[in-house]
Amino acid sequence: xxxxxxxxxxxxxxxxxxxxxxxxxxxxxxxxxxxxxxxxxxxxxxxxxxxxxxxxxxxxxxxxxxxxxxxxxxxxxxxxxxxxxxxxxxxxxxxxxxxxxxxxxxxxxxxxxxxxxxxxxxxxxxxxxxxxxxxxxxxxxxxxxxxxxxxxxxxxxxxxxxxxxxxxxxxxxxxxxxxxxxxxxxxxxxxxxxxxxxxxxxxxxxxxxxxxxxxxxxxxxxxxxxxxxxxxxxxxxxxxxxxxxxxxxxxxxxxxxxxxxxxxxxxxxxxxxxxxxxxxxxxxxxxxxxxxxxxxxxxxxxxxxx
Numbered sequence: 281x282x283x284x285x286x287x288x289x290x291x292x293x294x295x296x297x298x299x300x301x302x303x304x305x306x307x308x309x310x311x312x313x314x315x316x317x318x319x320x321x322x323x324x325x326x327x328x329x330x331x332x333x334x335x336x337x338x339x340x341x342x343x344x345x346x347x348x349x350x351x352x353x354x355x356x357x358x359x360x361x362x363x364x365x366x367x368x369x370x371x372x373x374x375x376x377x378x379x380x381x382x383x384x385x386x387x388x389x390x391x392x393x394x395x396x397x398x399x400x401x402x403x404x405x406x407x408x409x410x411x412x413x414x415x416x417x418x419x420x421x422x423x424x425x426x427x428x429x430x431x432x433x434x435x436x437x438x439x440x441x442x443x444x445x446x447x448x449x450x451x452x453x454x455x456x457x458x459x460x461x462x463x464x465x466x467x468x469x470x471x472x473x474x475x476x477x478x479x480x481x482x483x484x485x486x487x488x489x490x491x492x493x494x495x496x497x498x499x500x501x502x503x504x505x506x507x508x509x510x511x512x513x514x515x516x517x518x519x520x521x522x523x524x525x526x527x528x529x530x531x532x533x534x535x536x537x538x539x540x541x542x543x544x545x546x547x548x549x550x551x552x553x554x555x556x557x558x559x560x561x562x563x564x565x566x567x568x569x570x571x572x573x574x575x576x577x578x579x580x581x582x583x584x585x586x
Contacts, residue, residue, distance in 0.1 A: 286392060287425055289370035291408070291434075297371070298404045299397035302443055306391060312499045365427030372432070377417040383433065387446045394434065394441040409436045420446075474536035481540070 287302040316325040328336045344361065345353035396405040412419060412435060419434040423445075431446040467475075505514045 287423065288397065289372060290397075291372045291374065291394075291421075293374045293408065293419075296404055296408075298408060299401045300372075300394050300405065301397050303393045303395070304390075305393050305442065311493075311496055312503070362427075369424045372421045372423050374419045374421045374434070376420040377412075377415070378420060380416055380418055380435070383418065383446070384452075386452055388433075389445045389447055392443045392445075393437075394443050405441075409439075409441055412436050412441075471532060471536065474533070474540055478536065478540050 283303050285301040286304050288300075290297045290299050292298075317323065318325055329339065329342060330336050343355050343357050345355050347353050396402050421432055421434070423430045423432045423443075431448060433444050433446055434441050435444075436442075502514060
């Protein structure tokens with residue numbers, strides 16, 4: 281494989297060891313980053329390490345510090361921090377299996393592809409994959425990488441296995457502190473039926489390529505235009521979605537009925553372009569013809585009455 285392995289070692293289940301390689305399943309998006317520039321000279325701005333009341337300091341004089349209280353730090357040097365790092369191990373021990381629905385979505389952090397390291401590992405790898413699939417379980421273990429221990433899960437994915445790093449319990453905020461003020465009540469059946477009908481009409485298989493980051497695309501286009509404009513200001517007109525909510529009193533039933541009535545049977549595609557002026561222009565002659573026909577008919581009735 282062209283990509284560099286994130287981790288190489290073996291998955292161990294009891295007395296069975298499976299040599300594997302782990303590769304990142306995602307990559308950073310094509311985002312645009314900016315640097316601060318000194319406009320008169322056109323040169324990038326650099327930052328100095330400074331101490332209040334002292335000024336710039338040498339890099340050798342800098343150590344890490346943990347703030348116990350306001351202005352009170354415990355100082356640690358690199359050797360002390362290095363000494364407590366977890367020794368990197370080449371074995372991922374599967375210590376527990378849980379049902380697929382037991383892990384809430386906000387614990388999952390980043391996915392990786394797990395593949396057999398060589399042909400000799402294929403058989404044991406396939407047995408583990410199919411056993412997880414048949415039991416509908418997720419395997420849990422702790423992976424030691426770069427001095428830290430990461431909680432990970434493994435689940436079957438097509439012909440392979442996906443490993444996902446998980447957040448620890450103290451890294452997840454409890455939902456109750458945010459949801460406690462939401463009323464604990466059930467909606468009416470009529471409202472619920474209309475909402476589910478709307479959901480059914482807009483349901484479709486997930487196609488990630490249909491979605492694009494329009495902000496990044498607009499930024500790229502702006503950078504290209506700015507480069508060609510030779511320093512001139514380039515402003516883009518961006519169509520913003522309507523924020524007019526009308527009355528503060530929302531007729532939810534009417535809004536849902538209107539939404540169901542206006543929605544097509546096929547799900548709407550994201551980022552769909554609006555009709556062009558050319559299409560509108562084609563409809564104009566039809567209106568003119570209709571007006572002429574109506575005028576001729578009125579004239580005929582007038583002559584007949586006379």
